[in-house]
Amino acid sequence: MKKIEKIYNKLILIGNxxxxxxxxxxxxxxxxxxxxxxxxxxxRIT
Structure with missing residues (x-):
């Protein structure tokens, strides 16, 4: 059985x-x- 890899993109904003x-x-x-x-x-470049 093949292992399926999941990729998650997360952006966490922490600031004070x-x-x-x-x-x-x-x-x-x-x-x-x-x-x-x-x-x-x-x-502009293209």
Whole structure:
């Protein structure tokens, strides 16, 4: 009998705001802006 391997992708967000208090760009909005910007750059290159 073959063993079936399951792969799960999980994202766990844990935070206390310490990074934001220090001024790091680690908020969800910063991530979305970075993602959108990177996708626009991909379109410009091609």
């Amino acid at each position: 705001g310490f990074d934001l208090a220090l001024g790091f760009k680690t908020s969800y909005n910063d991530f979305l802006f970075w993602l959108l910007k990177s996708e626009v750059e991909k379109i």
